[in-house]
Amino acid sequence: MLELHAVTAGYDRRAPVVRDASLTVAPGEAVGLLGPSGCGKSTLARVAALLHRPDSGTVVLDGTPVHRYRHRAPRDRRTAVGVVFQQPRLSADPRLRLTDLIAEPLRATGRRAAAPARVAELAQTVGLTADLLTRRPHEVSDGQLQRACLARALVLRPRWLICDEMTAMLDASTTAALVRVVEDYRTSTGAGLLAVGHDRTLLNRWCDRTVHWDTVTSTATKVLT
Amino acid sequence: MTERSPVLSVRGLSVRFLLPGGRRIAAVTDAHFDVAPGECLALIGESGCGKSVLASALLGLLPANARTAGHARLGDLDLLTSDERTLARTVRGRRIGLIPQSPAAHLTPVRTIRSQLQETVAQLTGVRGRAALRTAAEQAAARAEFPPDHLDRHPHELSGGLAQRAATALALVGEAPLLLADEPTTGLDRDLVDRTVDELRRHVDADRALLMITHDLAAAERIADRVAVMYAGRIVELTAADTFFGAPGPRHPYSRGLLEALPDRSFTPIPGLPPELGDLPDGCAFAARCDRATDACTALPPFTDSVACHHPVPAPTPEDIRA
Ligand SMILES: Nc1ncnc2c1ncn2[C@@H]1O[C@H](COP(=O)(O)OP(=O)(O)O)[C@@H](O)[C@H]1O
Ligand code: SF4
Ligand SMILES: [Mg+2]
Secondary structure, three states: OOOEEEEEEEOOOOOOOEEEEEEEEEEOEEEEEEEOOOOOHHHHHHHHHOOOOOOOOEEEEEEEEEOOOHHHHHHHHHOOOEEEOOOHHHHHHOOOOHHHHHHHHHHHOOOOOHHHHHHHHHHHHHHOHHHHOOOOHOOOOHHHHHHHHHHHOOOOOOOOOEEEEEOOOOHHHHHHEEEHHHHHHHHHHHOOOEEEEEHHHHHHHHOOEEEEHHEEEOOOOOOOO | OOOOOOEEEEEEEEEEEEEEHOOOEEEEEEEEEEEEEEEEEEEEEEOOOOOOOOOOOHOOOOOOEEEEEEEEEEOEEEEOOOOHHHHHHEEEOEEEEEEEEHHHHHHHOOOOOHHHHHHHHHEEEEEEEEHHHHHHHHHHHHHHHOEEEHHOHHHHOOHHHHHHHHHHHHHHOOOEEEEEOOOOOOOHHHHHHHHHHHHHHHHHHHOOEEEEEOOOHHHHHHHOOOOEEEOOOOEEEEEEEHHHHOOOOOOHHHHHHHHHHOOOOOOOOOOOOOOOOOOOOOOOOOHOOOOOHHHHHHHHHHHHHOOOOOOOOOOOOOOHOOO
């Protein structure tokens, strides 16, 4: 299970953007988290991805509470979670060719040897051609870069996937294509998914269940978008 | 949309980027369209298909390695041949209001939204005096639904949605006859998309022309009078929005694929990827992904009627022809 218990988090302890949020994702389950812009969804997604330490509350990953976040999180925990963000340009190192971008987590975890085969397999899965793999982020479109970012998120075969507005910048066809990649991955591996977004139609079509931000946070905070 | 002369008239617009080693990127090829006062034309298509390059060409904001051909007339001015001084002093902000793709990057990071709005009001309107500028800036903010209690914030202290509204407020200050919105609703939730789009529509209804570039088909459906679909740098279909989104639907296989990919339709992606703009096939650029392709499609389909396709769907009935 991926469990968030009473998580309060933000950027200023006096004014947290997430208050008392609780949410559970079971293995193999696809949960949509629906909320308006600026409500704090992305912040909660970063907590769930172990990228942001909450001010209070706990994250329990596969039965074990998380104590350390970001680069301090133990490797086996960090690699259990794959993340895709809304803006591929902000989350991709502009110096890396797409092939190295996808392989980055393998290198970082000392599995460099596995990279060529795994990257080739994933490129096929997400629909990137060999020519595109040799380019750097500024030489590809947002849609192509997001395909690479999704491949990177899958490269370590995570048990959990967090997609924060993964398709918000993308056209309808690329959206449908990337959602299909995620769903094929979930079906074949039994991974759980937390898909964060503001598009009700999309999340309802994509996920087993969709929860609204107001029901996840006990004290629905009024935040302007 | 009928007999009035268009605000913007684009004829045969092409943009090429010259790369080292003699490579050429055909970002926009032979675009033809008009936008009339009181009309919104939505330009849709997947990322990287040339929409923003087309917008940059109209604004004279292309990088130095770009070459343009064709005409883009804004009244008596051809935007493609105007010099930078003319564009900077008389066009951008005054005759074309730009609502940019990445608002955060477009706003000045070190200054508050209030101060940027006041400066723009002072630059583009006759308003003078501290109190009057303050009021005008607040009114400009209100028009884009930017919350007054956030006016003293800096851009980095705003969410994506608020940054977008700040940029919209700035674009509206000059009351330009043509508004050019590049992905104005990216990152906004549906309520905000609707409100932003409705606000833009009000400006259209106040007799401005709006060219709205978007990949958000729901936003396009809500605002547009006509829809232009771009694929691999070419406009492949240009038609009335109600025909496009309603019955009988679009006629180009790519347009149909895009609509079918929506989560409230079949949610099926178009197979494959668009071709490289530096290496386009001689014939129809969609052929490799098209289930209607035949040998005829190795020749470039001319734009006839409303569509550039050798085998458009559905075949027009006599009633459609005079629509
Ligand atoms: N690095 C940051 N520093 C300060 N405030 C931030 C930062 N990132 C986000 N915020 C603020 O936190 C709030 C919630 O942001 P976010 O979690 O990104 O919401 P959402 O994803 O729902 O749009 C917003 O008001 C935003 O301005
Ligand atoms: S011209 Fe041919 S390949 Fe191109 S869209 Fe039409 S049918 Fe398909
Ligand atoms: Mg967000």
